[in-house]
Amino acid sequence: MNLESICSAYRRHARYYDAVFGPVLHPGRKIIVETLHVDPGERVLEVGVGTGLSLPLYPSTVRVTGIDISKEMLEIARARVDRDQIQHVDALLEMDAEALHFPDASFDKVVAMYVVSVVPNPIQVIQEMRRVCRPGGELFVVNHFHSQRPIIREMEDLLAPLSKLAGFRPDMDLTEFLHSTQLDVIEKIRANLFGYWKILRCRRDPLT
Template sequence: MNWRIRRWDLYAPLYDRFISFAAPRRRSLELAALRAGERVLIAGCGTGLDLPLLPAGLSVHAVDASPGMLRRALARPCASPVRFALMDAQQLAFPDACFDCVVLHLIVAIVPDPLACLREAARVLRPGGRIALFDKYHDGRGRPRLVRRVLNPLMKLLATDLNVPLPRLAPEAGLQLTHEEPALMRGLFRVARLERAPQMGVNSSV
């Protein structure tokens, strides 16, 4: 198994001790305005910290590439039924347009190819469907600041890219960034709502 995935198996027993982020998760889900009857995908669900925050009446799929993380998610309570699967968020085994909402919390900055992850989320969303995103990213304007560039190699080795240019990648993935706001650590972490526009082809730019 590749190291990028294996490290999450190693982090899994400790993950919930260090990571919670309940408030930004709630805010991101609030922006997505989930309604009863909707089909929701959580891509890179980790230990399932989002599951208890979901309302009842949804149909939820939760996927992750790490067996260790996914095992913990299986035990997490959720008011809606959840189906779990081991899956790469950059290559989802779901048909086109089969979800109303995709939750991307702390995953786009983790995967080797963030654009592929966004494209796959856009592909499985119905036209008009939306993405609830919570992550670190760069505004895509100019070069990231020196501190971000200096820290990034170490951060990438340990877990995460600080400089994914989300606002630039979104249109390339066929998504519109309709709202974003700072969430934590003076805006290092942000929450965003993205939408697959009804008339937009998945690979077209806006």
């Protein structure tokens, strides 16, 4: 996958994204926002905010910034913020999660919902999330990882060549992901249908 194929996939997906991926992935979005335990005034960055389905879930006392590479997905997110008069969103910006335009330690919590298997270089995205999160802050990831169940695993392997078209990678291995990103996971929660997706709550090392 490359940025061009991702933008092209989400240009197509944007129109029906909410209908197809709204309800089925919503429990994961809700659990993440609840698990954030944000204090009033805390700054949250959501990378790959998409059509902004999570935005109404945040408490009104936090400040949320969302970024996404897809103009079409962001247009829907901006329309949602206007329509629902969501006051806690500071900005929705077109930006590559692999090269964030924010200074180091700009946010208290950084979140990626259903994004790490979509980007060309997930390790770079995590490095950027870590960089813009303040020391002692927290990173949150919810994603589907390659199943350990043989039949489902085989099906995911069959789907893998279609990842360019689908706009996501179905065969991302959790152990390999954790090893290569060196994420410090403090909580792992199953989410969505059959607990098939995983929420990773991770500590941003306090000293670096």
